[in-house]
Amino acid sequence: MPWKETCAMNERLKFVADHLEQDQSISELCRHYGISRPTAYKWIERYDQFGPEGLLEKGCAPKHHPNQTPADIEAKLVALKNKYRKWGPRKLLTRLKKKEPHVSWPALSTAGAILKRRGLTIPRKHRARTPPYQGLCHTGAAPNDVWAADFKGWFKTRDGHRVDPLTITDWFSRYLICCQALESTKGLPVKMQFERTFREYGMPWAIRTDNGPPFASIGLGGLSRLSVWWIRLGIWPERIRPGHPEENGRHERMHKTLKEYTIKPPCYTACAQQMAFNRFQQEYNEERPHESLEMQTPSEWYQTSDRTFPNRLPEIEYGHDFVIRRVRSDGQIKWQGKMLFMSESLIGEFVGLRKMDDEIWTIHFGPLVLATYSSQNQKLCS
DSSP states (O other): OOSSOOOOOHHHHHOOOOOHSSSSSSHHHHHTTOHHHHHHHHHHHHHHHHGGGGGGOOOSOOSSSSEEEOHHHHHHHHHHHHHHHTTOOHHHHHOOOOOOOOOOOOHHHHHHHHHTTTOOOOOOOOOOOOOOSSOOOOOSSTTTEEEEEEEEEEOOTTSSEEEEEEEEEETTTEEEEEEESSOOOOOHHHHHHHHHHHHHHHHOSSSEEOOTTTTTOGGGGOOOOOHHHHHTTTOEEEEOOTTTTGGGGHHHHHHHHHHHTSSOOOOOHHHHHHHHHHHHHHHHHHTTBGGGGBBBBBHOOOOOOOOOOSSOOOOOOOOEEHHHEEEOOTSSSEEETTTEEEEETTOOOOOOOEEEESSEEEEEETEEEEEEEETTEEEEEE
16 A cells, blocks of 8 residues: 655654554554555565665666676677777678677667667767758749759769760750760869850750759858859759759659660760760650650750850849848958858859848848848857
8 A cells, every 4th residue: 555645755764663662553553654564564674674774765677687688799799899990780790690690699779779888889970961942943834944954973984984974954845955974073064064055055044953063062052153153144043852853853754764775885985975875865855755745755845045145144133222242262251340151152252131120131142042140149040
């Protein structure tokens, strides 16, 4: 039976004190304190052995867990970890099972917990990610409303030459605008190829890409030098969500067909590979019907853009309610006596700051909101 609804320790002390006075029998004391005779004898015995400390509650947790990993097994796991410091629990268990297959080794999660308890794991560093796309996606309801761009993924020709195919398609018509083998994915060669494409086909209103370089970066707004150039040209850089290639699904489907036609197997030289890309581009656009296009070809749906590539790169224009600052050579601007880092991609560019209320300012690059700044906290929030 339970003790009365008071402090259990006080009740036990009173009970023992009354028992030691020997004025009442055990039965009378049990009725008075509302406990059973076994409970009474238990606390009397504990008091006799340990004194007042014996009246404290003992933990209910078992001293030994039946499923606890044996000490020798744990020691072998730890010893192998000390030998191969870079290995994780999966590799360690695989090695141990090969050496001693008859032993019942712990589960992967248990091995990880053992290593963590021993301080033998290294926490993963936080990976800086490209800021998520904030704007509304264009629908691609007409030719050149949206272009999709990506790299097919590099491979080597049979003579060992590396090839990085840059592909550009029109979202509405599926027209393959560009399929050019480049030697790298660095910004300048890619920019030069886009310039050649703009001069030939005109410019779209938006370009949809993934979050990798050279299309995006981990800086404010996810801007890279290439996307900064697009914004200067009046082209909106759209980025799909990380881990969602289906948001650029039409382009990815074209990549699958491109791989089947031109890369299985690769050509012997880079020149021959580019010729294969050219033949595929002509067949894909002019001859191959698409079910999504009512069994017509992309060339029957596509027409070049009337937005011609300018001879001079236009400057970003801001309204009268903006305060303009030029991004310095270190990627910073000076604002309210404080240096604020924008992005290395914006070096030499003008950003605009607009006051929202007495404390909050928004920082813009053209139509894109890069961050907000609190005058009170003097903090920049992307």
